[in-house]
Amino acid sequence: MASRINKPDTNADLELRQCLNKKQSFVMVAGAGSGKTTSLIKSLQYIKTEFGKQLIAKRQKVACITYTTGAEKEIISDIGDDEMFHVSTIHSFLWELIRPFQTDIKIWVEKKIEEKLLELKIAPESWTNRTRPTTKQKHALDLEKSLKSKQNIAAVQVFNYGTGSDYERGILGHNDIIKMVPELIELKPLLRKIIVKKFPFFFVDESQDTLPIVVNALLTLNNESPHDFCLGFFGDAMQKIYTQGIGEIPIDKEWVKIIKPENFRCPTEVLDVINNIRRPGDGLEQTGGRRFLKDGVTEFVKGTARIFIFPTDEKRESYIDKARQFVADNNNDKLWLSDEKDANLKVLVIEHRMAAKRLGFDELYSIFKDGTSDSIGSSFTEGKHWALQPFLKFIIPLVKAFENEEDLEIMDLLRFFCPLVQKEHLSKNKPQAGKLLLELKEQISILYTLMKSDGVTIKEILQYVDNKQLVTLDERLRSSLHSEISLTDDGEEDEEILKVVMEKYFSCSTKQLWGYQKYINEESPFSTQHSIKGAEFERVIVILDDEEGAKTKTISYEKLLGLKDPSPTDLENIEGGLDSVFGRTRRLLYVCCSRALQDLVVLLFINDVENAFENVKKSQFFSDDQIFTLSRMK
Numbered sequence: 001m002a003s004r005i006n007k008p009d010t011n012a013d014l015e016l017r018q019c020l021n022k023k024q025s026f027v028m029v030a031g032a033g034s035g036k037t038t039s040l041i042k043s044l045q046y047i048k049t050e051f052g053k054q055l056i057a058k059r060q061k062v063a064c065i066t067y068t069t070g071a072e073k074e075i076i077s078d079i080g081d082d083e084m085f086h087v088s089t090i091h092s093f094l095w096e097l098i099r100p101f102q103t104d105i106k107i108w109v110e111k112k113i114e115e116k117l118l119e120l121k122i123a124p125e126s127w128t129n130r131t132r133p134t135t136k137q138k139h140a141l142d143l144e145k146s147l148k149s150k151q152n153i154a155a156v157q158v159f160n161y162g163t164g165s166d167y168e169r170g171i172l173g174h175n176d177i178i179k180m181v182p183e184l185i186e187l188k189p190l191l192r193k194i195i196v197k198k199f200p201f202f203f204v205d206e207s208q209d210t211l212p213i214v215v216n217a218l219l220t221l222n223n224e225s226p227h228d229f230c231l232g233f234f235g236d237a238m239q240k241i242y243t244q245g246i247g248e249i250p251i252d253k254e255w256v257k258i259i260k261p262e263n264f265r266c267p268t269e270v271l272d273v274i275n276n277i278r279r280p281g282d283g284l285e286q287t288g289g290r291r292f293l294k295d296g297v298t299e300f301v302k303g304t305a306r307i308f309i310f311p312t313d314e315k316r317e318s319y320i321d322k323a324r325q326f327v328a329d330n331n332n333d334k335l336w337l338s339d340e341k342d343a344n345l346k347v348l349v350i351e352h353r354m355a356a357k358r359l360g361f362d363e364l365y366s367i368f369k370d371g372t373s374d375s376i377g378s379s380f381t382e383g384k385h386w387a388l389q390p391f392l393k394f395i396i397p398l399v400k401a402f403e404n405e406e407d408l409e410i411m412d413l414l415r416f417f418c419p420l421v422q423k424e425h426l427s428k429n430k431p432q433a434g435k436l437l438l439e440l441k442e443q444i445s446i447l448y449t450l451m452k453s454d455g456v457t458i459k460e461i462l463q464y465v466d467n468k469q470l471v472t473l474d475e476r477l478r479s480s481l482h483s484e485i486s487l488t489d490d491g492e493e494d495e496e497i498l499k500v501v502m503e504k505y506f507s508c509s510t511k512q513l514w515g516y517q518k519y520i521n522e523e524s525p526f527s528t529q530h531s532i533k534g535a536e537f538e539r540v541i542v543i544l545d546d547e548e549g550a551k552t553k554t555i556s557y558e559k560l561l562g563l564k565d566p567s568p569t570d571l572e573n574i575e576g577g578l579d580s581v582f583g584r585t586r587r588l589l590y591v592c593c594s595r596a597l598q599d600l601v602v603l604l605f606i607n608d609v610e611n612a613f614e615n616v617k618k619s620q621f622f623s624d625d626q627i628f629t630l631s632r633m634k
């Protein structure tokens with residue numbers, strides 16, 4: 001992504017600097033592509049130049065909270081990895097803040113266990129004769145587990161942050177951190193003083209999706225020290241795509257509200273579309289668009305925007321290809337046919353499952369996602385589940401390096417993961433270096449053949465690398481591989497669910513892992529619609545397919561386009577002035593379409609194409625000449 005730091009100043013940047021000079025808290029609210037993140041980055045640079053020496057002398061830092069690790073990396077790449085800036089996602093930041101307060105953490109955890117016990121003790125009061133036996137069994141297990149936690153918590157010396165909480169092992173999960181730290185900030189004046197002193201400038205990007213408890217804790221910090229603390233929120237309520245996000249920041253009149261009316265990202269054809277999508281939402285209309293200088297004169301990029309309406313039959317993939325070919329031909333742009341990173345093309349799907357199907361890891365996806373727990377499911381989609389680590393970190397990179405004859409890479413991987421080449425092993429066993437290397441080479445070659453063969457299971461590969469000691473497997477993986485002891489994952493895991501997952505995982509074909517690795521490493525063009533916040537791509541395809549994304553019940557493109565009637569709950573929500581499927585879907589579509597730097601393609605899959613054609617026309621998101629069906633592509 002291009003650097004943002006040297007973009008020309010806008011009025012908003014000048015206003016923002018006034019706020020920084022006066023330590024005046026502010027919100028910057030503006031539409032997609034208006035340069036909010038750019039203003040944030042430029043303000044970091046300004047702080048460094050104007051207040052850098054002071055901050056260093058007082059050992060103070062600027063806090064900058066991003067929504068994703070991708071955004072964190074982007075900001076760091078622009079401003080440099082300077083100690084003065086603490087750029088991080090909210091969970092890691094909150095953990096860094098609270099980590100030294102181990103006594104407070106322990107008291108909070110003890111209270112949490114007590115609350116859970118109380119909840120479990122009163123739960124049977126609401127049972128009826130229709131309460132299922134499984135509910136009762138789960139309740140008994142949970143009660144036993146919580147009583148055990150209560151007994152053992154005193155012995156825990158140190159708490160750490162991990163995936164999924166396991167209090168007895170001193171591990172706090174994401175949910176604990178996001179609840180605990182704001183609670184402690186509200187409760188502890190000393191903690192507030194320390195934070196405000198350490199971080200006199202505190203910025204939050206994508207503030208609309210920040211949890212209300214976090215925003216409120218930050219507002220409490222601001223009240224603590226309104227003259228020495230500059231809190232800044234950068235966001236857009238129309239881009240709130242997570243139900244729990246706060247949306248608009250509740251500020252009083254003391255705050256400065258900075259507006260950015262322009263859009264700098266989207267070409268004019270795309271800008272028209274996103275303005276049309278947004279208009280019924282809050283009416284905000286952006287001006288300008290992506291621009292360039294020609295002979296000293298500013299010109300706007302026109303770009304293209306089209307919507308294709310296709311039937312929901314088994315030929316979906318060929319229709320996607322058809323649309324890409326059509327755009328490639330009409331725009332005279334071969335990159336529309338490429339899946340390579342250089343093409344800067346993104347296909348935005350509603351669920352990871354749709355990407356899994358297209359990349360050939362749908363079975364693996366189903367094993368970890370269907371009927372499992374939230375923590376198993378999300379660690380799979382984040383590429384963090386322990387059972388998958390040997391493949392993601394070692395086996396697949398090793399096999400790829402072998403295929404590409406990258407000997408240095410092979411040696412690096414072995415040095416890092418293979419116990420046979422570790423110093424302790426070498427000094428203890430004194431193997432003949434030449435012989436050992438030959439053996440390893442032979443084993444890697446066999447591993448390569450196995451990984452490329454049909455019908456080889458994941459279990460067979462894991463057994464092979466374990467037997468040959470090519471890598472040290474996680475204990476949980478080894479024990480389940482050898483069916484030795486019962487599986488235990490983090491505290492929130494259900495042992496039975498995990499057992500089923502592992503059984504299916506072991507008998508799954510290794511073929512499924514290739515597409516998965518590609519997806520996790522962001523080497524495929526697919527992303528989910530919820531994960532591309534803040535990003536931008538030259539070519540964007542947004543897939544609207546309620547049938548395929550049926551599991552995502554909170555979003556319905558068919559309802560938004562008037563192709564399906566609202567449910568009684570939808571009507572209740574609208575009447576009650578609550579957020580509804582219409583608002584949520586409109587915002588998600590707005591976020592997705594506003595990622596395009598050059599060309600936008602929306603693909604709508606629907607049963608009745610002709611009826612949809614009329615409704616899409618009525619929606620006025622696209623002009624009539626931008627709407628295509630198979631018969632209108634000739």
Ligand SMILES: Nc1ncnc2c1ncn2[C@@H]1O[C@H](COP(=O)(O)OP(=O)(O)OP(=O)(O)O)[C@@H](O)[C@H]1O
Pocket residue numbers: 002003004007008009010030031032033034035036037038039236239264265533534535536594
């Ligand atoms: N002042 C400017 N002049 C020219 N280009 C700019 C300017 N400000 C931002 N841009 C460019 O506009 C694009 C959008 O900027 P940025 O990502 O900062 O917007 P944003 O408001 O944070 O977007 P979103 O809310 O959609 O995530 C980027 O490509 C950026 O380089």
